[in-house]
Amino acid sequence: QSALTQPPSVSGSPGQSVTISCTGTSSDVGNYNGVSWYQQSPGTAPQLMIFEVGNRPSGVPDRFSGSKSGNTASLTISGLQAEDEADYYCSSYTSTSTFVFGTGTKVTVL
Amino acid sequence: EVQLVESGGGLVKPGGSLRLSCAASGFTFTDYTMNWVRQAPGKGLEWVSSITSGSSYIYYADSVQGRFTVSRDNAKNSLYLQMNSLRAEDTAVYYCARDYYAGISAAGFDYWGQGTLVTVSS
Numbered sequence: 001q002s003a004l005t006q007p008p009s010v011s012g013s014p015g016q017s018v019t020i021s022c023t024g025t026s027s028d029v030g031n032y033n034g035v036s037w038y039q040q041s042p043g044t045a046p047q048l049m050i051f052e053v054g055n056r057p058s059g060v061p062d063r064f065s066g067s068k069s070g071n072t073a074s075l076t077i078s079g080l081q082a083e084d085e086a087d088y089y090c091s092s093y094t095s096t097s098t099f100v101f102g103t104g105t106k107v108t109v110l
Numbered sequence: 111e112v113q114l115v116e117s118g119g120g121l122v123k124p125g126g127s128l129r130l131s132c133a134a135s136g137f138t139f140t141d142y143t144m145n146w147v148r149q150a151p152g153k154g155l156e157w158v159s160s161i162t163s164g165s166s167y168i169y170y171a172d173s174v175q176g177r178f179t180v181s182r183d184n185a186k187n188s189l190y191l192q193m194n195s196l197r198a199e200d201t202a203v204y205y206c207a208r209d210y211y212a213g214i215s216a217a218g219f220d221y222w223g224q225g226t227l228v229t230v231s232s
Contacts, residue, residue: 001172003154036210036218038155045225046147046155051210051218089155093216098169099145099157 004029004090004102011108012080020105022073022090028100030071034093037066037075041086049088050075077107085109112136112221114206119226126196126230132189132206132223139187140164141212145219146180146191148202148228158204159191162214174200196230203227 005023012018022029022037029035035053038046048057050066053073063078073092077084090102118130132144146158159180160169168180179192189206204226207219 032216034216034218038219040155045205045222046219047222048210048218048220051220055217057210057220091155091157091218096169097160097167098171099160099216101147101155101157104154 001094001098001100004092004100006090006102006105009106011110013110014080014082016080017076017078018080018107020075020088022102024071024092026071028092028094029073032093035068035073036091038089039086080109082109114221114223116204116206116223116226119228121229122196123232124197124230127194128228130191130204130226134187140184143209143214144182144189145207147205147207150202198230201228201230
């Protein structure tokens with residue numbers, strides 16, 4: 001199972017919006033709503049930010065939103081804040097009942 | 111409060127074995143599918159294995175199939191990963207993680223442990 005494709009990095013100024021793409025195939029992202037997004041700061045465990053494509057767990061700010069179109073999922077951070085600087089990973093359920101993660105994206109707040 | 115605490119990591123020689131444990135508390139362990147995810151130093155996340163609540167369904171990544179065995183003891187609220195025939199490329203921090211929903215779901219992993227480092231080197 002190949003990793004989902006994410007851009008290595010995205011950046012934005014405070015208050016701006018950034019969008020991270022996550023491209024898979026019809027065997028994962030394209031055919032399942034089991035797409036999730038994780039935020040990871042250095043030296044810490046990943047934190048779930050979005051589950052089932054576009055749902056936010058309790059406690060996650062509403063400036064984080066998720067969507068999907070075809071084989072590509074997206075995470076948008078609106079009103080970027082300094083504390084959002086971290087690595088972000090997407091994940092998808094697959095046709096073989098396994099999971100695959102994305103390659104990861106570093107978000108930099110300028 | 112949900113807590114997941116991994117243990118058992120360490121330094122092992124290529125070809126060796128190691129058993130990781132994950133102690134769960136703060137939720138009804140018997141209701142949830144549990145997972146192992148690893149992260150090599152400086153690299154991204156890699157899903158390793160999943161085991162459903164009653165151990166009826168078990169899945170592995172191709173990279174560990176035939177070498178790793180996941181199990182759980184619901185009476186002890188514990189998850190395990192037996193790792194055999196270890197290779198240098200298995201060097202990583204290993205996290206246990208809980209499924210978001212009770213039962214069988216693919217929604218995502220909502221609670222993670224702090225991770226335990228496995229280093230495979232001669």
